[in-house]
Amino acid sequence: MITNKTQIAGEQNKSMTSYLAPLVQQIQPSGIRRFFDLAAGSKDIISLGVGEPDFKTPWHVREACVYSLERGFTGYTSNAGMPELREGIASYLHTRFDLDYDPANQIIATVGGSEAIDLALRALISPGDEILIPEPCYISYSPITSIGGGVPVGIETFGKDRFKLTAEGLEAKITPRSKILILCYPSNPTGAIMSREDWEPIAKVVEKHDLIVISDEIYAELTYGGNHTSFASLPGMMDRTILVSGFSKAFAMTGWRLGYACGHPDLISAMLKIHQYTVMCAPSMGQVAALEALTNGMEEKDRMVDSYNQRRRLIVKGLREAGLECHEPQGAFYAFPSIAGTGLTSDEFAQRLLREFRVAAVPGSVFGLGGEGYLRCSYATSVSQLNEALERIGAFVALLKKERENKA
Amino acid sequence: MEQMDELKRKVLELLKEDARRTPALMATLLGADEEEVKTAIAQMEQEHVIVKYATVVNWDKVDDERVTALIEVQITPERGRGFEGIAERIYLYPQVKSVYLMSGAYDLLVEVEGRNLREVANFVSEKLSPIDAVLSTKTNFTLKKYKQDGIIFEDHEEDNRLMISP
Ligand SMILES: Cc1ncc(COP(=O)(O)O)c(C=O)c1O
Numbered sequence: 246m247i248t249n250k251t252q253i254a255g256e257q258n259k260s261m262t263s264y265l266a267p268l269v270q271q272i273q274p275s276g277i278r279r280f281f282d283l284a285a286g287s288k289d290i291i292s293l294g295v296g297e298p299d300f301k302t303p304w305h306v307r308e309a310c311v312y313s314l315e316r317g318f319t320g321y322t323s324n325a326g327m328p329e330l331r332e333g334i335a336s337y338l339h340t341r342f343d344l345d346y347d348p349a350n351q352i353i354a355t356v357g358g359s360e361a362i363d364l365a366l367r368a369l370i371s372p373g374d375e376i377l378i379p380e381p382c383y384i385s386y387s388p389i390t391s392i393g394g395g396v397p398v399g400i401e402t403f404g405k406d407r408f409k410l411t412a413e414g415l416e417a418k419i420t421p422r423s424k425i426l427i428l429c430y431p432s433n434p435t436g437a438i439m440s441r442e443d444w445e446p447i448a449k450v451v452e453k454h455d456l457i458v459i460s461d462e463i464y465a466e467l468t469y470g471g472n473h474t475s476f477a478s479l480p481g482m483m484d485r486t487i488l489v490s491g492f493s494k495a496f497a498m499t500g501w502r503l504g505y506a507c508g509h510p511d512l513i514s515a516m517l518k519i520h521q522y523t524v525m526c527a528p529s530m531g532q533v534a535a536l537e538a539l540t541n542g543m544e545e546k547d548r549m550v551d552s553y554n555q556r557r558r559l560i561v562k563g564l565r566e567a568g569l570e571c572h573e574p575q576g577a578f579y580a581f582p583s584i585a586g587t588g589l590t591s592d593e594f595a596q597r598l599l600r601e602f603r604v605a606a607v608p609g610s611v612f613g614l615g616g617e618g619y620l621r622c623s624y625a626t627s628v629s630q631l632n633e634a635l636e637r638i639g640a641f642v643a644l645l646k647k648e649r650e651n652k653a
Numbered sequence: 654m655e656q657m658d659e660l661k662r663k664v665l666e667l668l669k670e671d672a673r674r675t676p677a678l679m680a681t682l683l684g685a686d687e688e689e690v691k692t693a694i695a696q697m698e699q700e701h702v703i704v705k706y707a708t709v710v711n712w713d714k715v716d717d718e719r720v721t722a723l724i725e726v727q728i729t730p731e732r733g734r735g736f737e738g739i740a741e742r743i744y745l746y747p748q749v750k751s752v753y754l755m756s757g758a759y760d761l762l763v764e765v766e767g768r769n770l771r772e773v774a775n776f777v778s779e780k781l782s783p784i785d786a787v788l789s790t791k792t793n794f795t796l797k798k799y800k801q802d803g804i805i806f807e808d809h810e811e812d813n814r815l816m817i818s819p
Contacts, residue, residue, distance in 0.1 A: 292816045295816070297818055558683075628674075
């Protein structure tokens with residue numbers, strides 16, 4: 246019914262696009278969106294396309310929120326977030342990643358990590374500034390950069406380097422207009438992580454060229470063998486880094502919209518200005534839940550990480566057995582196999598896999614430079630679904646091989 | 654040794670989730686050797702750590718008459734043997750599905766299954782109550798099972814995530 250109505254309304258509307266801000270008009274709808282439309286509506290599809298945990302938020306976290314609602318905790322909080330939550334975040338970052346932030350003026354609770362990234366970019370960009378973005382990467386960085394008037398500059402990373410950023414790769418893209426470097430390790434979509442040794446040469450380049458770093462560490466808790474090293478923990482980097490993180494991935498809290506940003510007081514106070522005029526404060530229910538997650542949620546988190554790790558082993562083995570080359574992802578919950586050997590582009594591969602074998606995955610090309618020839622497969626899904634999906638991928642790759650032989 | 658214990662514990666967790674998982678699958682999930690997993694399972698079967706591989710059934714969905722009662726039983730313990738002998742007398746009856754020694758207002762909790770109320774009632778009056786040591790029984794019939802062995806029968810927590818998301 247509703248669809249009909251909107252369609253009729255749509256027919257009557259004249260085009261309003263000429264009113265749109267040119268910056269917004271230039272933004273392309275994301276490639277993920279297109280695949281979403283292709284997959285939508287079908288029930289029998291197995292999805293390896295989701296960028297969120299398959300767990301529900303731990304029960305005690307949900308319960309703490311419900312209880313706070315019962316007690317009437319439903320108002321605004323202070324702009325930067327409840328002081329208890331900011332203290333919780335500070336002590337968590339200290340214990341887990343050896344970072345020291347003052348909860349009074351170095352931390353803001355935000356509407357997801359998403360808002361934190363947006364705030365950081367808006368607080369920093371002057372028109373024409375170049376923003377360096379190692380790719381393949383999370384799909385939002387480049388569009389928000391453009392909306393903010395900046396110029397996204399992709400830095401290609403490669404399968405042969407296990408998608409780690411190298412100092413040479415970074416240096417090669419630096420110009421006098423370079424201002425910000427956006428980092429995302431553990432990486433969506435490649436699962437790459439960076440060790441302290443990997444970071445050291447990067448930090449030198451950052452220092453040399455006086456860059457500001459936005460470090461999106463939302464997957465920091467999700468590493469498998471090899472712990473997460475925060476970029477901000479490197480000598481001299483704390484002041485020039487805005488750390489962005491959140492609760493979505495580590496605590497299975499995507500819908501709560503709770504994240505945070507930490508950094509130098511001058512940067513945080515600028516971000517806070519934008520934050521208070523745009524959203525006032527992060528949702529209070531989410532803040533209560535986030536505090537409970539930090540305080541009592543580590544055991545549940547470990548259990549979830551254990552489970553992702555099991556499925557990571559399963560998917561990597563399965564993809565390799567299906568005949569796809571696949572490096573071992575060290576973080577997040579994505580495998581990023583190469584489909585280059587099949588002779589299809591990643592878009593063709595993903596489309597046919599979806600249409601003919603009912604498995605949804607995201608073509609690597611949507612993640613920017615270096616993504617073509619790969620497929621992002623999320624393993625945040627049940628073992629039985631993964632097994633079935635891997636079987637179907639195996640059948641598809643075998644079919645492609647036959648097709649190529651018949652042609653030859 | 655400790656490593657083996659860790660592996661065993663993980664194997665048990667995986668089997669509790671789904672008893673039909675193969676050693677090969679579990680070895681992949683745990684990053685362990687398949688032979689090691691097989692050995693661990695064999696040992697645990699031998700030691701009766703793994704007692705049985707069972708299926709959790711929601712009988713309400715099957716057209717099959719069946720009633721369950723939880724019976725609270727008070728007992729005079731036997732000299733020297735305590736509750737063991739009487740517990741054994743009770744658990745040997747095939748209609749008894751489980752027997753637990755409890756702290757609190759009564760001693761044994763006995764789960765009995767029958768085709769109908771009368772069958773369960775007869776068991777209580779003809780078999781259970783006449784046992785000398787049994788002082789009293791209190792029969793509670795279950796009306797509906799919502800959750801058993803950690804499994805929610807009508808699971809509402811389905812996966813309603815989007816097919817594709819960033
Ligand atoms: C790398 C990365 N950063 C940020 C986000 C956004 O997270 P949030 O739910 O906290 O806004 C995502 C979500 O997919 C992500 O993958």
